[in-house]
Amino acid sequence: xxxxxxxxxxxxxxxxxxxxxxxxxxxxxxxxxxxxxxxxxxxxxxxxxxxxxxxxxxxxxxxxxxxxxxxxxxxxxxxxxxxxxxxxxxxxxxxxxxxxxxxxxxxxxxxxxxxxxxxxxxxxxxxxxxxxxxxxxxxxxxxxxxxxxxxxxxxxxxxxxxxxxxxxxxxxxxxxxxxxxxxxxxxxxxxxxxxxxxxxxxxxxxxxxx
Amino acid sequence: xxxxxxxxxxxxxxxxxxxxxxxxxxxxxxxxxxxxxxxxxxxxxxxxxxxxxxxxxxxxxxxxxxxxxxxxxxxxxxxxxxxxxxxxxxxxxxxxxxxxxxxxxxxxxxxxxxxxxxxxxxxxxxxxxxxxxxxxxxxxxxxxxxxxxxxxxxxxxxxxxxxxxxxxxxxxxxxxxxxxxxxxxxxxxxxxxxxxxxxxxxxxxxxxxx
Numbered sequence: 001x002x003x004x005x006x007x008x009x010x011x012x013x014x015x016x017x018x019x020x021x022x023x024x025x026x027x028x029x030x031x032x033x034x035x036x037x038x039x040x041x042x043x044x045x046x047x048x049x050x051x052x053x054x055x056x057x058x059x060x061x062x063x064x065x066x067x068x069x070x071x072x073x074x075x076x077x078x079x080x081x082x083x084x085x086x087x088x089x090x091x092x093x094x095x096x097x098x099x100x101x102x103x104x105x106x107x108x109x110x111x112x113x114x115x116x117x118x119x120x121x122x123x124x125x126x127x128x129x130x131x132x133x134x135x136x137x138x139x140x141x142x143x144x145x146x147x148x149x150x151x152x153x154x155x156x157x158x159x160x161x162x163x164x165x166x167x168x169x170x171x172x173x174x175x176x177x178x179x180x181x182x183x184x185x186x187x188x189x190x191x192x193x194x195x196x197x198x199x200x201x202x203x204x205x206x207x208x209x210x
Numbered sequence: 211x212x213x214x215x216x217x218x219x220x221x222x223x224x225x226x227x228x229x230x231x232x233x234x235x236x237x238x239x240x241x242x243x244x245x246x247x248x249x250x251x252x253x254x255x256x257x258x259x260x261x262x263x264x265x266x267x268x269x270x271x272x273x274x275x276x277x278x279x280x281x282x283x284x285x286x287x288x289x290x291x292x293x294x295x296x297x298x299x300x301x302x303x304x305x306x307x308x309x310x311x312x313x314x315x316x317x318x319x320x321x322x323x324x325x326x327x328x329x330x331x332x333x334x335x336x337x338x339x340x341x342x343x344x345x346x347x348x349x350x351x352x353x354x355x356x357x358x359x360x361x362x363x364x365x366x367x368x369x370x371x372x373x374x375x376x377x378x379x380x381x382x383x384x385x386x387x388x389x390x391x392x393x394x395x396x397x398x399x400x401x402x403x404x405x406x407x408x409x410x411x412x413x414x415x416x417x418x419x420x
Contacts, residue, residue, distance in 0.1 A: 149392070155380060170332075
């Protein structure tokens with residue numbers, strides 16, 4: 001039991017060191033040796049946990065998904081926020097925007113790394129759909145939401161949010177974003193079947209960015 | 211003028227031959243020499259038009275987007291179909307499903323080729339959004355659709371349709387599809403702001419697949 005725990009700790013040490021290096025030096029510029037030096041392990045130990053540097057990056061991406069999901073779960077527990085706002089805030093919060101994530105995000109979004117982006121998207125959809133299931137079903141129970149396909153509604157909102165705002169599928173200009181965010185929230189509202197304008201205050205927050 | 215036309219014809223010959231080879235033999239198994247033999251040109255001539263086999267595949271993908279857009283435009287002209295059905299049929303028809311496309315689609319969807327998929331998605335969104343603009347604005351004029359953000363509504367429907375049904379973002383099982391298609395049409399209806407059930411008959415067609 002202790003050995004299992006230590007292995008998990010060691011693996012985490014590698015991931016933490018690698019993430020820091022990828023952010024500071026860039027993924028391409030980081031070698032496995034750089035990682036070994038910081039963690040203070042031999043090459044053999046590294047290869048016990050990972051087969052390549054790429055696999056480390058993939059594990060980091062899954063960690064990012066997990067961190068995002070936890071942020072979302074935390075927001076969803078805050079009953080002081082109206083349900084529909086809470087859901088939209090949770091969706092926005094789970095996107096990787098934390099400090100230093102820019103470099104990893106950049107890595108994720110390089111066209112050459114479209115494979116990583118796909119990995120992120122699939123992992124995120126799988127992890128986040130059940131997270132949102134509960135509050136959406138609560139909203140249906142409380143007569144705030146009205147829909148026949150709750151799972152598919154969540155899937156659609158998550159997918160649109162990710163493709164539009166995290167992954168630049170449309171290559172919009174900076175100045176387009178306030179309108180695009182408003183349109184996204186308006187479409188989310190319609191899919192959830194809220195009263196028209198349920199998210200109005202929330203939507204206006206983004207209008208002020210214009 | 212004549213020379214320009216001939217260059218365009220030659221380029222098309224290369225694309226037609228390459229597409230046939232990619233479908234028959236697979237992309238990896240096709241060499242530039244295979245293409246040269248069929249078109250009957252020298253290597254230098256090939257490199258006048260393309261820098262690599264990959265570039266040929268990229269050009270084929272842009273052709274596929276163009277073919278899809280033309281199919282959609284044709285359907286949209288058929289005024290005998292109710293407007294909202296016509297729009298959804300156009301969206302479905304533009305997805306690459308033509309004969310022999312399976313091999314190219316397979317190539318497009320291999321995780322290693324996520325870059326190509328991104329290329330397809332961006333080109334498709336750019337080409338298809340204006341195609342659908344006209345019928346959607348017509349629907350607003352005729353009081354069939356009600357929305358504040360027509361462009362963003364079209365973008366969202368195109369994006370969802372592609373990610374869900376052409377690119378397997380969710381890795382759904384075969385038996386999930388009838389429900390997923392129905393949910394997609396229902397969400398599209400809501401974003402377009404039609405009368406609830408405007409697409410009912412259309413949606414039921416997919417129910418019968420269950």
